[in-house]
Amino acid sequence: MKLLSAAIFLYSIAILSSWTVLGSSDFNVLDYGAIGNGKTDDSKAFLKAWNDVCGATEESPTLHVPDGKTYLLNPLKFQGPCKSKQVIFYLGGTLMAPTKDEWISDGKGQWIQFFDIEGLNLQGGGRFDGQGSLWWKDCDHKHCKRPTALFFHNCNGLQMKGMKHINSAKNHISINMCHDVIFSHLHISAPEDSPNTDGIDISESTNIFIEDSFMATGDDCIAINNGSSNININGITCGPGHGISIGSLGKDGEYNVVENVHVSNCLLRSTQNGIRIKTWEGGYGYAKNITFEKITMKNAKNPIIIDQYYSSYAYSRKMKGMDIKVSDVTYREVNGTSANEDAITFNCSQARCSNIILDNVNIKMTNPGEKAKAVCQNADGKVLSAVPPVSCLSKSH
Missing domain, CATH: 2.160.20.10 (Single-stranded right-handed beta-helix, Pectin lyase-like)
Structure with a gap:
């Protein structure tokens, strides 16, 4: 990468x-x-x-x-x-x-x-x-x-x-x-x-x-969609808006892929989401080799989020392993404040998100009297340093 x-x-x-x-x-x-x-x-x-x-x-x-x-x-x-x-x-x-x-x-x-x-x-x-x-x-x-x-x-x-x-x-x-x-x-x-x-x-x-x-808009500042690779985003100020997103992928049961994305040195202010990966149920393909680093967020509602249940396809595929596979995602030097208590969300499908790495991540609540938390399911990876703690990922010593 x-x-x-x-x-x-x-x-x-x-x-x-x-x-x-x-x-x-x-x-x-x-x-x-x-x-x-x-x-x-x-x-x-x-x-x-x-x-x-x-x-x-x-x-x-x-x-x-x-x-x-x-x-x-x-x-x-x-x-x-x-x-x-x-x-x-x-x-x-x-x-x-x-x-x-x-x-x-x-x-x-x-x-x-x-x-x-x-x-x-x-x-x-x-x-x-x-x-x-x-x-x-x-x-x-x-x-x-x-x-x-x-x-x-x-x-x-x-x-x-x-x-x-x-x-x-x-x-x-x-x-x-x-x-x-x-x-x-x-x-x-x-x-x-x-x-x-x-x-x-x-x-x-x-x-x-x-x-x-x-970029200050009513939706994603930047959206990276199907078939895109080798994407480098640097020095973006975003907000208001929905943040910087990969996806949505897999709409209407489609095969979608995104790979080799690098987002760095960005500021997101009062955005609905911060740095996001979003996929539909029923779609299949992958999103891999993605790095977010040196990102600052101020009062973002969902600062770090992987959402594999962004929306459902009515005739969802029931074949095992035919989901969008999210892998090799690194968050490095990501810091700031969250408007919601769920500062880090990894809502992954049964295909599991793999090799998720958190390195020097520090997100606190906008309101100093509240405590941020992380929620996740079906996620594998490791934590080098993260606030709030992400218990579903293994700790590196």
Whole structure:
């Protein structure tokens, strides 16, 4: 695991050192008819500019969105592949989604999509505004289909730095089937009571590095889902929200896997959960080789939790050993305060969580007059040092 983390870290430093300010060929959306008054639909102008950017043969062509303006964009897709090895999307102004009442009813599940683009580099101090308030108000979050704001599919070598993202109707950023990705210095926010407004969702992706970012949402700050591996998260401030989660895995009886995850140097404040692994009954697969270290939590409701009964599948598999297997999970230098007395929870299935290691873990109650405790079932591993004590795991001497 240490070798993996070092490799990802060195890879990230190499990529971050290559941030480009603007490409040699600049395509300004204003030259393609964009107005930027926040009222006129600028979608066609953006797509025209994108077609020229994507078709350019010069090195690092740039789609340039000037600052000082607000660009109203209806749902649109930036489609690759492009001719240049690196394409820059420079956002200086604000991109604004239509409100729910103005949304085009054509079944789109995303607001802005990027598909099949190698070397996509999003940069600048601009902002994405999902205008999600009417969606949150008018929809039952369990049954209402709402759009994800930014969706990246098959965008290898993706980089995104220094942008703000507010008030998505659903997930702020989702990546799917992307490899060698770096997100850095992002600011993502939505009200605490906004449903399902995850910060960053990852699925079927590898070699993902997320660093030095702030996330305050109504759901997971970061969610690591099926098919993801070699995920490195460092320097995240999270809260409010539901914390940093692996899963949920195994929904609807599916086979799901996640492995090689390293979360470090993070601060979680007043989150519903801290660092969490969540799986469904009836699913099968595994989550393994996971390390949480140098994590500080302040007033988290469930600071450390593995929940293998997150939800049930109605036609649950009854085959023995066909659960999600959780193994090789290390908590090192994890400290802070808990809003609930159950500061550490290992609620594992009959397949058992194995090789759970607690090393220098210290979580106390937010209220000094109360005492934190640990609860667990079906868990194996060892404790090097932990407060509160975790009696179900063996002590190392």
